[in-house]
Amino acid sequence: MTTFRWGILGTGAIATQFTEGLDAAEGEAAKARGNALFKEGKFPGAVKEYTDAIARDPANPVYYANRGAAYTKLMDFVKAKRDCEKALELNPRYVKAFSRKGAIEFFMKEYHKAMTSYQRGIDISPDDAECNAGLQRTVARIQQ
Numbered sequence: 001m002t003t004f005r006w007g008i009l010g011t012g013a014i015a016t017q018f019t020e021g022l023d024a025a026e027g028e029a030a031k032a033r034g035n036a037l038f039k040e041g042k043f044p045g046a047v048k049e050y051t052d053a054i055a056r057d058p059a060n061p062v063y064y065a066n067r068g069a070a071y072t073k074l075m076d077f078v079k080a081k082r083d084c085e086k087a088l089e090l091n092p093r094y095v096k097a098f099s100r101k102g103a104i105e106f107f108m109k110e111y112h113k114a115m116t117s118y119q120r121g122i123d124i125s126p127d128d129a130e131c132n133a134g135l136q137r138t139v140a141r142i143q144q
Contacts, residue, residue: 027057031066038070046070061087065097072104080104095121099130106138114138 034049050067057063068083084101087094098121105114115138121131 022056022058024057024060027053027060027063030056031063034066034070038066038073041073043070043073047074059090061090061094061097064090065094065100068097068100068104072100072107075107077104077108081108093124095125095128095131098124099128099134102131102134102138106134106141111138111142115142 030049030053034046034053037043037046037049047067047070050063050070053060053063054067064083064087068080068087071077071080071083081101081104084097084104087097088101091097098117102114102117102121105111105117115135118131118135118138121128122135125131
């Protein structure tokens, strides 16, 4: 779907722009491209594709969590954490987002926050391997 936008430029002139609208199918296609780039270790490209997916379907929490994972690989933990928090805002029961958020907090040496994130994931899915391993790793680090 294409939408028509009007805008006022700094000079007072009116500008128009056609923009791509929401399109869940295109969002999934962008996510698939992002996943392929992520697997190839091309994290900046993956971020770009996940950002495109978000633009096309901003209510999909998976796109934010995936972009957060790519930002983590780029060691941009602030953006990564923000994306995981957005994913959890959209879906408060998204266990993988809790796992990724916990990992980011661990990398940022926010160990007590990491424990809380992992525990929240475990509360939703007690057998989640990533949350359980992350919680154990974090507790061990705190006890050092």
